[in-house]
Amino acid sequence: MRLFKKIxxxxxxxxxxxxxxxxxxxxxxxxxxxxxxRFTNCAACHGPKAVLPPGHVSVVDEENRDCAMCHNDEKTxxxxxxxxxxxxxxxxxxxxxxxxxxxxxFVSTDRCRECHGxxxxxxxxxxxxxxxxxxxxxxxxxxxxxDLCHHLHAKSxxxxxxxxxxxxxxx
Amino acid sequence: MSKKRVDRREFMxxxxxxxxxxxxxxxxxxxxxxRADAAPMPDKWDEEFDVVVIxxxxxxxxxxxxxxxxxxxxxxxxxxxxSGGNSTINGGLIACACSKLxxxxxxxDSPDLLLKDMVKAGLGLNNPELVRIVAEKSREVIDWSEEVxxxxxxxxxxxxxxxxxxxxxxxxxxxxxxxxxxxxxxLKELGVPVRTRTMVSKYVVDKDGRVKGIMIREGYKFPDAxxxxxxxxxxxxxxxxxxxxxxxxxxxxxLQDPRLGGDVTCTxxxxxxxxSLIELLRLGATxxxxxxxxxxxxxxxKEKGVGIGxxxxxxxxxxxxxxxxxxxxxxxxxxxxxxxxxxxIFATGHTCLPIVDSEGVKTYAHYIxxxxxxxxxxxxxxxxxxxxxxxxxxxAFKAQVDRFNRFVLAKEDKEFAKPIPKGDKPVEKGPFYxxxxxxxxxxxxxxxxxxxxxQVIDLEGKIIPGIYAAGExxxxxxxxxxxxxxxxxxxxxxxxxxxxxxxxx
Numbered sequence: 230m231r232l233f234k235k236i237x238x239x240x241x242x243x244x245x246x247x248x249x250x251x252x253x254x255x256x257x258x259x260x261x262x263x264x265x266x267r268f269t270n271c272a273a274c275h276g277p278k279a280v281l282p283p284g285h286v287s288v289v290d291e292e293n294r295d296c297a298m299c300h301n302d303e304k305t306x307x308x309x310x311x312x313x314x315x316x317x318x319x320x321x322x323x324x325x326x327x328x329x330x331x332x333x334x335f336v337s338t339d340r341c342r343e344c345h346g347x348x349x350x351x352x353x354x355x356x357x358x359x360x361x362x363x364x365x366x367x368x369x370x371x372x373x374x375x376d377l378c379h380h381l382h383a384k385s386x387x388x389x390x391x392x393x394x395x396x397x398x399x400x
Numbered sequence: 401m402s403k404k405r406v407d408r409r410e411f412m413x414x415x416x417x418x419x420x421x422x423x424x425x426x427x428x429x430x431x432x433x434x435r436a437d438a439a440p441m442p443d444k445w446d447e448e449f450d451v452v453v454i455x456x457x458x459x460x461x462x463x464x465x466x467x468x469x470x471x472x473x474x475x476x477x478x479x480x481x482x483s484g485g486n487s488t489i490n491g492g493l494i495a496c497a498c499s500k501l502x503x504x505x506x507x508x509d510s511p512d513l514l515l516k517d518m519v520k521a522g523l524g525l526n527n528p529e530l531v532r533i534v535a536e537k538s539r540e541v542i543d544w545s546e547e548v549x550x551x552x553x554x555x556x557x558x559x560x561x562x563x564x565x566x567x568x569x570x571x572x573x574x575x576x577x578x579x580x581x582x583x584x585x586x587l588k589e590l591g592v593p594v595r596t597r598t599m600v601s602k603y604v605v606d607k608d609g610r611v612k613g614i615m616i617r618e619g620y621k622f623p624d625a626x627x628x629x630x631x632x633x634x635x636x637x638x639x640x641x642x643x644x645x646x647x648x649x650x651x652x653x654x655l656q657d658p659r660l661g662g663d664v665t666c667t668x669x670x671x672x673x674x675x676s677l678i679e680l681l682r683l684g685a686t687x688x689x690x691x692x693x694x695x696x697x698x699x700x701x702k703e704k705g706v707g708i709g710x711x712x713x714x715x716x717x718x719x720x721x722x723x724x725x726x727x728x729x730x731x732x733x734x735x736x737x738x739x740x741x742x743x744x745i746f747a748t749g750h751t752c753l754p755i756v757d758s759e760g761v762k763t764y765a766h767y768i769x770x771x772x773x774x775x776x777x778x779x780x781x782x783x784x785x786x787x788x789x790x791x792x793x794x795x796a797f798k799a800q801v802d803r804f805n806r807f808v809l810a811k812e813d814k815e816f817a818k819p820i821p822k823g824d825k826p827v828e829k830g831p832f833y834x835x836x837x838x839x840x841x842x843x844x845x846x847x848x849x850x851x852x853x854x855q856v857i858d859l860e861g862k863i864i865p866g867i868y869a870a871g872e873x874x875x876x877x878x879x880x881x882x883x884x885x886x887x888x889x890x891x892x893x894x895x896x897x898x899x900x901x902x903x904x905x
Contacts, residue, residue: 335619367573367574367575367577368484368488368489368575368577368580369482369483369484369488369577370581373482374481377481377482388482390704391669391670391704391705392489392667392669392704392705392706392707393703393704393705393707394703394704394707394774
């Protein structure tokens with residue numbers, strides 16, 4: 230398994246997380262998950278229909294792998310708009326790196342922590358002066374399952390946001 | 401997955417389709433139960449416990465702690481991924497008659513007065529035996545929460561609507577998590593497994609009518625009723641249903657009260673649905689007062705759920721006045737019970753405005769800057785500015801505020817009989833703070849019938865053996881209207897009673 234570095238996460242991942250969100254012009258539709266998923270092979274999951282808008286640079290080219298090179302402002306940022314599988318694939322983390330058996334089963338939070346660190350490290354990433362910290366909940370503590378909010382194969386959601394207003398999008 | 405059910409074909413194969421087999425079939429042995437929709441008796445249980453608790457809120461955790469402490473092998477199942485239900489997100493207020501804090505602050509109270517307040521708000525629909533139990537045990541609950549769980553309460557006593565005196569204690573952290581977190585920790589220390597993502601789908605009932613166990617779905621993904629792996633868990637002494645209310649279940653609540661459709665928002669978490677209640681009703685439990693569903697009058701439409709906007713309104717009702725912006729006048733006792741206030745606000749047809757001044761806002765000092773930043777409370781230099789902003793008829797509004805202030809000084813509200821809190825001052829010193837009030841669905845007073853031992857009662861008035869219920873899933877304690885901070889109290893009272901009785905049985 231290729232690991233991220235625990236500190237200094239993959240550049241594309243970090244950059245994508247730092248930006249606010251904007252949806253694609255094209256609707257990617259319902260993807261069929263497959264072990265053959267590769268960041269450079271949209272059709273493996275999305276089928277033959279194009280998912281990138283016309284004129285989009287080819288993501289097959291190595292130089293275009295860092296989405297944040299272009300998606301780098303409030304209008305174009307991708308944070309919270311794509312299932313996190315894309316961000317992981319962009320950083321060479323493939324299906325079997327998390328799902329260690331077939332058929333693919335629920336991945337426990339312990340697996341996420343192997344790369345992303347434990348509750349303290351994650352909480353430190355999202356602590357700000359202006360807003361509450363979604364990783365330090367007065368109701369649920371700080372060791373909730375990551376995928377309560379952060380979905381790999383669906384759009385992420387904000388569980389705190391069911392009751393509270395949180396200005397930051399959820400990657 | 402091994403086959404647990406003894407289905408008809410299997411049985412016929414074993415018995416050879418004999419007269420005996422047919423007779424047993426006719427007698428209902430096949431399903432193991434006379435109760436409609438019960439799960440079939442498995443030929444083998446996957447797990448066995450003495451006491452099975454459903455739900456991880458106040459009632460469920462209290463029940464499990466007491467059951468285990470009495471020696472019962474106990475497990476708790478929670479259908480959602482997060483424990484705590486509505487309890488862990490609540491405002492952390494619990495009613496107590498004759499608390500040490502009341503004594504410290506010179507407030508005279510009694511369990512009889514609490515009982516009287518509950519019955520008055522309940523319009524007398526309260527089950528007399530059950531409501532008395534709750535009123536009499538309030539001090540015992542506070543002492544237990546402090547001694548067993550180390551819960552800490554703030555040095556103040558809050559006066560909530562419908563209570564004759566200030567008697568609501570606030571947890572130090574400000575939410576029910578101050579109870580739930582130590583309760584979950586205590587369960588871990590006691591060796592009681594708490595299993596999330598586990599839905600209790602059906603009860604397994606024997607031919608003698610006793611609930612013998614449950615059918616669960618492990619790995620359940622709310623709200624998919626078919627998700628998860630089916631297993632059967634035996635409950636040798638009893639099943640305790642502490643599954644909460646159905647405030648978030650628009651379909652079921654609208655059936656009971658057509659005014660509460662999807663356009664009325666809700667303070668509850670998503671898991672507050674009617675599934676567990678429905679299973680109890682399928683078992684034959686008597687439904688009590690299901691249409692009495694409470695909307696919280698302090699709901700602030702400028703935020704989701706119950707946030708600091710609602711907390712402001714709650715404080716404001718104590719120390720200020722609320723006006724209808726269309727008339728500039730008060731229209732209800734700001735400290736009436738929730739039903740009276742919510743219905744009065746709904747009747748105006750629009751958001752109403754609770755108002756305090758710089759004196760009245762002091763008890764809310766902790767939150768005010770954040771509330772202003774979020775826009776759930778607005779600040780004005782003068783009353784005239786308020787009238788201008790909200791297009792309130794100025795003459796009527798000014799006259800109303802002056803009148804209200806005379807009542808505060810005289811300590812008697814001649815318009816709406818609001819009990820003027822001790823030490824309150826007139827609303828006259830700017831800046832002024834204005835909240836927004838539009839009710840949100842909050843609590844289900846109705847539920848299944850229980851007796852004083854938390855046993856569930858069937859439609860013929862008989863105990864359904866092997867099953868208990870506690871907390872919001874039960875009905876008859878609060879009647880027409882639950883007083884603020886009484887749910888926390890009721891849940892622990894009957895949670896503990898259920899746990900103790902189940903363990904003893």
